[in-house]
Amino acid sequence: MEDKKTAVREELKHYGNHVVQYAPDYSICAGCVSCSIMCGLLHEGFTGPGNSRIKVEIDRRHMLHRVLTCYHCKDHPCYDACPKKGAAMKIDDKLGVVYIDEAYCIGCGLCAKHCKFTPSRITMIKDKVRKEWKAAKCDLCRGREEGPACVQYCPVRCLGLSDNSQYVDEQLVPGVKGEEC
Numbered sequence: 001m002e003d004k005k006t007a008v009r010e011e012l013k014h015y016g017n018h019v020v021q022y023a024p025d026y027s028i029c030a031g032c033v034s035c036s037i038m039c040g041l042l043h044e045g046f047t048g049p050g051n052s053r054i055k056v057e058i059d060r061r062h063m064l065h066r067v068l069t070c071y072h073c074k075d076h077p078c079y080d081a082c083p084k085k086g087a088a089m090k091i092d093d094k095l096g097v098v099y100i101d102e103a104y105c106i107g108c109g110l111c112a113k114h115c116k117f118t119p120s121r122i123t124m125i126k127d128k129v130r131k132e133w134k135a136a137k138c139d140l141c142r143g144r145e146e147g148p149a150c151v152q153y154c155p156v157r158c159l160g161l162s163d164n165s166q167y168v169d170e171q172l173v174p175g176v177k178g179e180e181c
Helices: 002-012 034-044 077-081 149-153
Strands: 019-021 055-057 066-068 089-092 097-100 123-126 133-136 159-161
Touching: 019 066, 034 055, 034 149, 077 089, 097 133, 149 159
Parallel strands: none
Antiparallel strands: 019 159, 055 066, 089 097, 123 133
16 A cells, blocks of 8 residues: 555656645545536636536545546646647746636647546636637636635535645546556
8 A cells, every 4th residue: 555655646746736635534525516616607707517627526326526627737738739839828937837828729629638637637618708619727726816716615625735746645646547547
């Protein structure tokens, strides 16, 4: 078991600061999707299926739900895949996160295809005027003084910020392409 934890810690060195779901012995996700709702409201001004930058996998059998969000990989494969990088796909030097400038996104989906995770942590959604497809991903609520809305509004406090990934346990890493879930 210790070898597995060491391997997980080694793998997490490749990721930047991100939203994490705490281990079940700390707090269990209730599956209420408040995090997803608040994300949609903050970024889009409305909420609905598929317009959030995070995903909640509801497990009705074991009641262990998972919140899936961008890990902000240090090698930025989504950024590198974008044909409009620097305009549509940008890197916030202060936070170290890749974010999307919707005004320049052409909706090609290459960023989502190059995400290391399955399912991709990048979602294709209709833009704010609901006419064109655009990429959307977690940006840690850049510019919001309170930090990520999903963390602030989680009623069971199962979400937090990684602080160099120290809170992530081995249950949250599965889903990286090439690994078993």
